[in-house]
Amino acid sequence: MNNRLKVLRAERNWSQADLAERLEVSRQSVNAIETGKYDPSLPLAFRIAALFELPIEAIFSAD
Amino acid sequence: MICSPAQKRYNKRVIGLSLIYAGLLIGAVWLFKHHAVSGPLAWIVAILPALPIIGIFAAIGGYIVEESDEYLRMLLIRQTLYGSGFSLSIATGWGFLESFGMVHHVETYWVSILWFAGLGIGQLVNRITEGSWS
Numbered sequence: 001m002n003n004r005l006k007v008l009r010a011e012r013n014w015s016q017a018d019l020a021e022r023l024e025v026s027r028q029s030v031n032a033i034e035t036g037k038y039d040p041s042l043p044l045a046f047r048i049a050a051l052f053e054l055p056i057e058a059i060f061s062a063d
Numbered sequence: 064m065i066c067s068p069a070q071k072r073y074n075k076r077v078i079g080l081s082l083i084y085a086g087l088l089i090g091a092v093w094l095f096k097h098h099a100v101s102g103p104l105a106w107i108v109a110i111l112p113a114l115p116i117i118g119i120f121a122a123i124g125g126y127i128v129e130e131s132d133e134y135l136r137m138l139l140i141r142q143t144l145y146g147s148g149f150s151l152s153i154a155t156g157w158g159f160l161e162s163f164g165m166v167h168h169v170e171t172y173w174v175s176i177l178w179f180a181g182l183g184i185g186q187l188v189n190r191i192t193e194g195s196w197s
Contacts, residue, residue, distance in 0.1 A: 029134035038134050
């Protein structure tokens with residue numbers, strides 16, 4: 001899976017820690033998702049989408 | 064490294080159980096060394112050091128249940144799989160070597176020690192592949 005998390009975060013001037021706090025996950029989780037090492041579960045993907053007020057497919061895409 | 068609330072609770076439980084284990088083991092060794100126990104009491108004293116170790120297994124299970132961060136949970140589960148694979152592989156290999164008389168007998172609690180060593184290997188793998196010690 002590819003994702004635009006890093007770009008979306010940078011657009012808002014949020015650090016990984018800022019995003020982690022908003023999502024109520026660890027900074028390691030944000031880093032792992034951003035670098036493509038970990039694909040989030042559907043519930044977490046929905047939380048990310050809700051936070052950025054975007055549809056999931058605008059953030060995540062298949063390889 | 065910042066610990067999640069579940070990690071902090073787990074750390075506290077493991078430290079507490081480790082201290083209880085050390086106390087029970089020292090006590091049991093002393094009692095047996097001085098022939099202070101016999102009969103059913105000897106059975107109870109002999110099994111006591113195992114209980115906090117079993118408690119640590121339960122604490123790890125509790126941590127897996129309580130950890131709300133799915134990525135950290137995945138890392139921990141992967142660690143436990145490394146622990147299980149490592150300890151069971153060595154125990155199986157050693158068992159066959161022992162049954163064919165190639166090696167001496169080893170107490171089965173060593174499987175637990177190997178499992179904890181396997182957790183360490185899993186943590187190292189997490190560090191190398193994910194860049195995270197968690």
